[in-house]
Amino acid sequence: EAQVTQNPRYLITVTGKKLTVTCSQNMNHEYMSWYRQDPGLGLRQIYYSMNVEVTDKGDVPEGYKVSRKEKRNFPLILESPSPNQTSLYFCASSFGGSTEAFFGQGTRLTVV
């Protein structure tokens, strides 16, 4: 089954404790991206990757890092989480940035 898998689904952490949210897709997509969703703001892109070892900033990249060492995986790293990063995070993949995107189920992160 074609899917994008994120882990964990829920995470509560404390300010400053490094964390990684994993994302994996099985559709051989070149393009992967991370979004955060906050009430009233829709989805905002954090980072995207056009292929292995090619990543770039989206609209709200501050406080986040990503890596793309393999085509299927695109982890999101928060080196020092802060409460304003409390949000619902989505990973997505597609054949290109302009084509239909497939989304993971989301990771609800709370930073206290």
Add this chain to the structure above:
Amino acid sequence: SQQGEEDPQALSIQEGENATMNCSYKTSINNLQWYRQNSGRGLVHLILIRSNEREKHSGRLRVTLDTSKKSSSLLITASRAADTASYFCATVSNNDYKLSFGAGTTVTVRA
């Protein structure tokens, strides 16, 4: 950056009625896409309409695009309780080929 703006923000209709929501955007686009999100879950792609297309259908969904007015509409006909969800338009500009989402329309279908 957020480009699409949906209207209305929320919509409540009776089962069997049609639901219409609109999306306006600012810059020229390559295509416009509509997605559905059930409460707190991942987004699901519904339909993509290219800048040279004016109307597209998929089952009970009808999407129109007016590039002169920089707007699109999504019509759901004969709504069902299962259509209760948030609907988002996402634009792909000709500048950066990235998806930019609006804040969404929350649709509630009453039985």
